[in-house]
Amino acid sequence: xxxxxxxxxxxxxxxxxxxxxxxxxxxxxxxxxxxxxxxxxxxxxxxxxxxxxxxxxxxxxxxxxxxxxxxxxxxxxxxxxxxxxxxxxxxxxxxxxxxxxxxxxxxxxxxxxxxxxxxxxxxxxxxxxxxxxxxxxxxxxxxxxxxxxxxxxxxxxxxxxxxxxxxxxxxxxxxxxxxxxxxxxxxxxxxxxxxxxxxxxxxxxxxxxxxxxxxxxxxxxxxxxxxxxxxxxxxxxxxxxxxxxxxxxxxxx
Numbered sequence: 001x002x003x004x005x006x007x008x009x010x011x012x013x014x015x016x017x018x019x020x021x022x023x024x025x026x027x028x029x030x031x032x033x034x035x036x037x038x039x040x041x042x043x044x045x046x047x048x049x050x051x052x053x054x055x056x057x058x059x060x061x062x063x064x065x066x067x068x069x070x071x072x073x074x075x076x077x078x079x080x081x082x083x084x085x086x087x088x089x090x091x092x093x094x095x096x097x098x099x100x101x102x103x104x105x106x107x108x109x110x111x112x113x114x115x116x117x118x119x120x121x122x123x124x125x126x127x128x129x130x131x132x133x134x135x136x137x138x139x140x141x142x143x144x145x146x147x148x149x150x151x152x153x154x155x156x157x158x159x160x161x162x163x164x165x166x167x168x169x170x171x172x173x174x175x176x177x178x179x180x181x182x183x184x185x186x187x188x189x190x191x192x193x194x195x196x197x198x199x200x201x202x203x204x205x206x207x208x209x210x211x212x213x214x215x216x217x218x219x220x221x222x223x224x225x226x227x228x229x230x231x232x233x234x235x236x237x238x239x240x241x242x243x244x245x246x247x248x249x250x251x252x253x
Contacts, residue, residue, distance in 0.1 A: 006102070008039040008225035010216050013232045018049045018076055018087065021095070025168045027239055028097040032166050036242045039102075041219055041227070042095040043212060046087040048073040050185055053159050056083035060186040073184065080169035082136060082159030084185045090176035090197070092212055096219075100165040103223065111136060111158060113222050114171050118156045120218040121173075121211070127201055129155055135190065137171075140201060142194070153196035154187060175199065175211050 013024070021044055031037045050061065050073060060083055061075065068075055087093055100110060115131055118138045122129040129138040136158040142151050156173040174197035182195040198206045220227040230238075 006038065006225055007228045008041060008098075008220070008223070009037065009230040009235070010041045010043070010219075010227050011230045011232060011235045012043040012212065013235075015045045015047065015089075018046050018051065018074060021046065021093075022078070025095055025097065029163055029166050029168050031239065031242050032097050032099055033164055034242075036245075037097075037238060039099065039223070039225060040097040041216070042097065044093050044095070045089060045091065046093060048086075048088045048181065050075045050084065050086050051080070051159075052077045052084045053080050053082040054078070055081060060084040061184070062186065063184040068184070071181075071184075073181070078159075078169070080159040080161045082157070083190075085157045085159065085172060085187065086181050086185055086195075087172055088177060088181055090174070090178065090199075090208070092173040092175055092208070092215065093170070094173070094215065094219075095170045096167055098167045098223070100162070100167060105165055107160070107162060110167065111160060114158055114160070115156075117215060117218045117222050118171060118173055120222070121214040122155065122198075124214050125198060125202060125206075127198070140196060142196065151194070153194045155196055155198070155201075157187075173211070173215065175206050175208055 025042070028037065028040055028042070032040070048071065052058065115138050119129045122138065127140060129140050132139050132152065137154055138156045139152045140155050142153045156171055158171050159169050161168045174195060176199045177197045179195050179197060179200065187193045187195050198211065216227055
């Protein structure tokens, strides 16, 4: 089977706390390493949470533990790349579980492909998004009330992890995110950086499901995969069968 004909599961698991989402990713990474599942693009939303990447600095968290508790915001250190970021309602979080051995063993290439997916999806809304050298994620130019271009703002963040060339973690794309929560951090460790969202740029509501569909379509194009929607129960059943098979093999040894 050639690369173009290969499929990728797209699974939308909805709202899920950060820690269970990480546990699910670990299960999927293990299954992908064994070739028990194809590539997967996992979509979700997280309740308010701030995460710090393995290269991040704790001082980029501006809020005290007391303030985070008052605002019902969790904080977690994580093994992804990148610095500090915020996840919350109105943000599309995408966790691709891909075997780069079947694509290209190149982490920089992979990060650029994820950025390309988001750049193309943003272009569908007639918004020019772009990369900035040395800064992962995608950026747009802020416009003032008269429509004049101003400083750059971050529309989407990126932070990935690799284990034997299988990816986890991924991207966070702001659709209708409450941007005030980014004041709790130095976004991605970049002093002076400001976050933005599709709704802020367009100055109108954006359909969340439509934004996901655009990301899915461009994900398939960029990574050369035929996307197949899989429900959360179907994913759970598939992982259950994989776990049962492992137990049977272990019992036979």
